[in-house]
Amino acid sequence: MHRIAVIPGDGIGKEVTPEGIRVIEATGKRFSIGFQWEFFPWGCEYYKSHGEMMPSDGLEILKGYDAIYLGAVGCPDVPDHISLWGLLIPIRRTFRQYVNLRPVRLLKGIISPLRDKKPEDIDFCVVRENNEGEYSNIGGKMYADTGQEMVMQASIFTRKGVERIIRFAFELASRRPKKHVTSATKSNGIVYTMPYWDKIFGEISAKYPGIKADQYHVDGLAAKMVSHPERFDVIVASNLFGDILSDLGPALAGSLGIAPSGNLNPEGDFPSMFEPVHGSAPDIAGKGIANPVGQIWSGAMMLENLGHPEAAKIIERAIEITLSDKDMKTPDLGGHATTKEAGMAIAEAVESLQ
Numbered sequence: 001m002h003r004i005a006v007i008p009g010d011g012i013g014k015e016v017t018p019e020g021i022r023v024i025e026a027t028g029k030r031f032s033i034g035f036q037w038e039f040f041p042w043g044c045e046y047y048k049s050h051g052e053m054m055p056s057d058g059l060e061i062l063k064g065y066d067a068i069y070l071g072a073v074g075c076p077d078v079p080d081h082i083s084l085w086g087l088l089i090p091i092r093r094t095f096r097q098y099v100n101l102r103p104v105r106l107l108k109g110i111i112s113p114l115r116d117k118k119p120e121d122i123d124f125c126v127v128r129e130n131n132e133g134e135y136s137n138i139g140g141k142m143y144a145d146t147g148q149e150m151v152m153q154a155s156i157f158t159r160k161g162v163e164r165i166i167r168f169a170f171e172l173a174s175r176r177p178k179k180h181v182t183s184a185t186k187s188n189g190i191v192y193t194m195p196y197w198d199k200i201f202g203e204i205s206a207k208y209p210g211i212k213a214d215q216y217h218v219d220g221l222a223a224k225m226v227s228h229p230e231r232f233d234v235i236v237a238s239n240l241f242g243d244i245l246s247d248l249g250p251a252l253a254g255s256l257g258i259a260p261s262g263n264l265n266p267e268g269d270f271p272s273m274f275e276p277v278h279g280s281a282p283d284i285a286g287k288g289i290a291n292p293v294g295q296i297w298s299g300a301m302m303l304e305n306l307g308h309p310e311a312a313k314i315i316e317r318a319i320e321i322t323l324s325d326k327d328m329k330t331p332d333l334g335g336h337a338t339t340k341e342a343g344m345a346i347a348e349a350v351e352s353l354q
Contacts, residue, residue: 001034001036002033002034002035002306003038003065003066004036004037004065004066004067004068004069004302005038005040005061005062005065005067005271006021006037006040006070007040007068007070007071007087008039008041008071009042009043009044009070009071009073010043010045010074010075010280010282010285011072011074011075011279011280011281012071012278012281012284012285012290013043013070013072013073013280015286015288015339016071016072016276016290016294016296016339017069017071017295018343019292019344019346019347020069020295020298021299022343022344022347023315023318023343023346023350024299024302024303026347026348026350026351027303027314027315028311030311030351031308031311033303033308033311037069040054040061042055042058043073044075044077044078044083044280047082047083047086048077052086053082053086054086054087054090058090059091059095062091062271063095063271065271066271066306067272067273067274067302067305067306068271068272068273069273069274069275069298069299070088070275071276072275072276072278072279072281073087073088073279074279074282075280076282085137089137091263091273092130092131092263093131094270095265095271095272095273096131096267096270097130097131097265097270097273098129098130098165099128099129099130099168099262099263099264099266100127100128100129100130100242100246100262101125101126101127101128101172101262101264101301102125102126102128102246102249102250102259102260102261102277103297103301104124104125104246104250104252104253104259105119105122105123106119106122106123106252106254107119107319107320107323108320108323109320109322109323109324109329110253110254110255110258110323112252112253113251113252114226114229117229117230117252121229121230122230122252122253124229124232124233124234124235125172125233125234126235126245126249127169127172127234127237127242128165128237128238128243128245128246129161129162129165129236129237129238130165130239130242130263131161131239132157132158132161132239133155133156133161133238134239134240136155136156138153139151139152139153139154140152157193157196157238162197162200163200163204166181166183167204169181169234169236170205170208173233174208174210174211176233178212178233179210179211179233180211180212180213180214180232180233180234181211181233181234181236182213182215182232182234182235182236183197183198183214183215183216183235183236184216184218184221184235184236184238184241185197185198185201185215185216185217185218186217186218186219186241187217188217193238197238198215201213201215201236218241218244221235222244222248225245225248225252226248226252229252246259246261246277247259247277250277255291255332256277256294257276257278257290257293257294257333258293258294258297258319258333259278259297260274260277260294260295260298260300260301261275261277262298262301264305272302274299274301274302274305275295275298276294276297276298277294278290278291278294288338288339289330289331289332289339290330291332291342292330292339292343292346293342293346296315296319296343297315297316300312300313300315300319303315314350314353315346315350317353318350318353319346321349321353322342322345322346325345328341328342328345329342330342
């Protein structure tokens with residue numbers, strides 16, 4: 001029995017999370033896996049009522065669960081720095097979820113905006129450093145509201161942080177067919193942190209002679225992802241670069257609505273957290289048309305992390321089978337299905353797959 005903390009959050013998170021649970025439960029029945037779900041109403045609505053995104057003992061509460069299943073966080077009338085730093089960042093950092101893993105695949109049944117690209121052409125992972133880098137909360141403002149106003153934000157790169165994320169990328173690549181790691185850097189413009197990143201990348205790549213390794217400046221890498229996505233297998237990047245590239249990836253694969261992610265504590269000392277990439281999408285919230293695939297696929301990642309790789313594969317196959325049916329696609333993919341209809345179809349596919 002796996003104990004899962006569920007935070008539906010805001011906007012479409014409340015709509016796609018039930019469909020993710022529906023599919024996971026269907027998979028659990030098939031593989032005799034039990035789940036105990038506990039729901040927490042934390043997020044922007046909670047903030048408006050309580051003045052905080054989660055209670056002061058929220059992290060202590062979450063620490064006892066096997067995993068965290070998150071919908072989305074954010075709404076227009078709560079500043080992003082409050083919503084992000086009040087919930088997601090404390091969870092990611094306190095629980096040492098230093099890997100943000102985002103698979104990118106062109107699924108069968110989806111048409112890429114890239115002309116003539118097929119599923120085998122877009123199949124890579126972005127491994128994003130998730131605890132430090134450019135998103136470190138060190139900095140400040142001086143001489144506010146004067147002509148001398150100045151702001152500063154420091155980027156923090158530690159040897160431990162850089163080594164462990166790059167090592168994770170090489171270990172991941174060793175289990176994939178292409179066995180190829182690409183590093184995103186910008187050492188021609190950022191003169192301290194990026195050469196340091198490059199140095200450690202070179203040190204670690206030397207320990208994996210069977211893995212092809214190369215480096216791209218992040219701007220050139222973004223261009224190559226568009227023109228030649230088939231060249232990539234595992235892309236490892238700092239917090240900022242990984243954040244940007246892992247949104248570009250699913251856009252190339254057809255829709256942000258399908259993109260999953262895992263915030264991983266690889267050592268298992270704390271629970272990992274699984275969430276779709278798409279965010280709370282307030283423009284379509286409440287309409288029942290949000291794509292649940294990103295949430296469902298994140299659930300598959302959660303199952304794999306919990307030690308059920310075959311169950312995870314069944315969900316991924318069910319997603320592709322369902323997306324091959326135009327009637328079961330949500331509007332972002334050119335169909336007319338509702339969130340619930342798409343979720344139910346994937347759950348039914350899980351039950352019927354041989």
